Amino acid sequence: MSTNLIDTYVSEVGRRLPGKTRTDIEAEIRSILQDMVDERSQKTGKPVDEEMTLQVLKEYGAPEKVAATYTGERYLIGPRLYPVFALVLRIVLLVIGTLAAIGLGIAVYQMFGHPQNAFETILKAIANFGTSVMTALGNIVLIFAIMEWALFRAGVKVDVKGLPQIKEWDPRVLTKVSTPNQVKMGETIVETVGCFAAIVIFNFYPQIIGFTPSLNSVFENGTWSSVSFIPLLSQAFFHYVPFLSLVWSMTIILNIVLLRMGYWTILTRVSTICLKVFGILIAFAMLAVPSLVAVNTPALVSALGDAEGARILMTLLTQGVRVALRITIIGGCIDLIRAVYRMVTAVK
């Protein structure tokens, strides 16, 4: 039956359409096709039959093509987001490359005592680097694909150059007169890179954070093998890394949005403030944890060979981490007050 053919065709087109408008478009296409078939039947004087319907459907076009005329082009990462994506990618690869180089350097340094493991160590370092790059690339593409999808759904209009027209071009921007609502590119990029570096270090290269207590034993024993590398931070600390990573990731996303828009809005200001508050709360929680430091005195003693020195160093470390946290909290609060102040003055 030709109506069945038309219905099947219509649902084939509808399959490829977004849910909201699907039923409406399907009804429209069905009505059009029926009109076309009827007209052809009138013109040729023949009754409507399957052959005629097939002919009309063929002329109307393949379902994918028809659906595409209603949805427009779909991109994984479209022309408006691509420049930012490329920028982020470059920054990220730079950071990962640097960290991998550092990691490789440390690996090489540590292997002096075990030359037989040299090949393995280097191979591991390269494999590590490869994995980090893949993971980072995958995550970045995923984040941008999600943003592209969200913008598509929101129906943001794209102008000729592929950039959303949000603000008007003002030549005064060239004189670098900073209006209160303008996003400071430099600051934002630095913060983004910092957050990304933090995420990479604390999640993929935690072993970097530590130290070699002293090289004394080297000189005494004459070999490199007694150089020990002590990781600084304890399990308790790493318990908080997921939360910190979340704050850092959201800061990165927010900064990307800010870089794209070029100016602050109430929404972005409020989001920044919330993120800062969240970060401060995490820092407070971490202060309450008894031991963020993984080192303990006996280990230090054996490494240093000096009990008194070990005790002093231990105290320095434990207190040092807490002081660092307190400084972070204070800095965070100052930042927070600044952000609130800017928001209040900008609103006026």
Added chain:
Amino acid sequence: MTNESFDNLILELRRGVIVLAVLSQLEKEQYGYSLINGLREHNLEIDQGTLYPLLRRLESQGLLQSNWRIESDRPRRYYMLSNEGRKLLPRLKEEWAGIVSLMKKLL
């Protein structure tokens, strides 16, 4: 220049006038198919793949209004200029007249 590139140039040229052509025909109510035939009679060939998405777009922009009507047992979607569309059409026509005289001088 290949045939295809020439055809593309012609397409680009025509693309500019399609919206005005379509709007000019919708001062009274029409359904999609009658619109195509009407334009065809004036020697303006337009592909359904172009027209129907265009009508939807113009409606979402507020220039057209549409409603479904059941005629001879079948629902049909009728389009017509909205109030805003009616206000806009004379201005578009004026703009077009300006372009035509400009091109006449250039060519």
